[in-house]
Amino acid sequence: VKYTLYYFEFEGRGFPIRLAFHHGNVDFDDVRLSSSDFGDQKSSFPFASVPVLRVSEDGKDDRVFAQSNALLRFVGRQVGLYPDKPMDALVVDELMDAVEDIANALFLAPPTNDAVVKDAMQQKLVEVTLPRFLGGIESKLEANKDLGGPFLLGETLTVADLKLHTVVGQLRGWSLVPSTVVDPYPRILSLHKAVDDLPIVKDYRKKYA
Ligand SMILES: N[C@@H](CCC(=O)N[C@@H](CS)C(=O)NCC(=O)O)C(=O)O
Incomplete structure (x- = not known):
């Protein structure tokens, strides 16, 4: 193939x-x-x-x-980055779809030069949409804390961790929102760092970034 x-x-x-x-x-x-x-x-x-x-x-x-x-x-x-067990797969899928909701909120925001419209969009993202989804993801990570981290399913890396990692990087670099927008969510931040520190990620960036 x-x-x-x-x-x-x-x-x-x-x-x-x-x-x-x-x-x-x-x-x-x-x-x-x-x-x-x-x-x-x-x-x-x-x-x-x-x-x-x-x-x-x-x-x-x-x-x-x-x-x-x-x-x-x-x-x-x-x-080997997607779980066999249906419940674990549900946990992974839920997070991946929540990240898609964040991506859609960011990227589907229509471009505008109107300062008033832009301010209103920014305000909605920062005060409503992102707290809703980032807060929801943070609670999910909190609920799984007994698994011991650093990833969503504990020590086992899954595609959901890779997906969340990417959107955190995007949020930090996205012009419509302040780069500190993820800072209030310690579990998301530590998952992001754990993925960032993975040899596969460092190696990939060195080779292809
Ligand atoms: N739900 C789709 C969304 C795909 C999507 O919107 N992709 C963007 C790039 S990240 C795109 O192709 N944008 C160009 C366009 O829509 O014209 C997915 O998850 O793949």
Whole structure:
């Protein structure tokens, strides 16, 4: 089987998938699209968005799939980063979907030059949307604290940790919100650091960042 991942150059929704492949030493073609490449190819992607994974198997037509969490689960299952037990899988899925809700709130905010509209959007993100989702994630990590950390399921790294790690980095660098927006959530911060310190992450960044 040959895998081709289509995404942009930046980390975003593609990064946890790249890391999961890397973790499992799975060879894949890491196609990094410029915005004009994306414009040219967009209509060929399932939902006109990326990430997209092309799966090529000998003797069969290529199949093309989208939706970052579906791709992350697919790769995660193959590299030991997605749990077998249904309850553990539910814990992982719930967190990954909450992170998608954060990503949608950030990235789907329509660009505007109107200072008043922008202030109102910022205020809603910082005072309502992010506390709702980051606070919810923090409570979930708190509820799992008996597992001993540093990850969502204790010592076992999963794709949910990779996904949460990426969005924390994005939140810190996103122009619409202050870079301190994650600071009130100690468990999210320590999970982020634990993932950041993983040899696979350091190694990946050294090689490909
Ligand atoms: N629910 C989708 C969202 C995909 C998505 O919005 N991707 C963004 C990049 S992170 C994109 O393709 N944006 C370009 C566009 O929509 O034109 C997923 O999780 O993959």
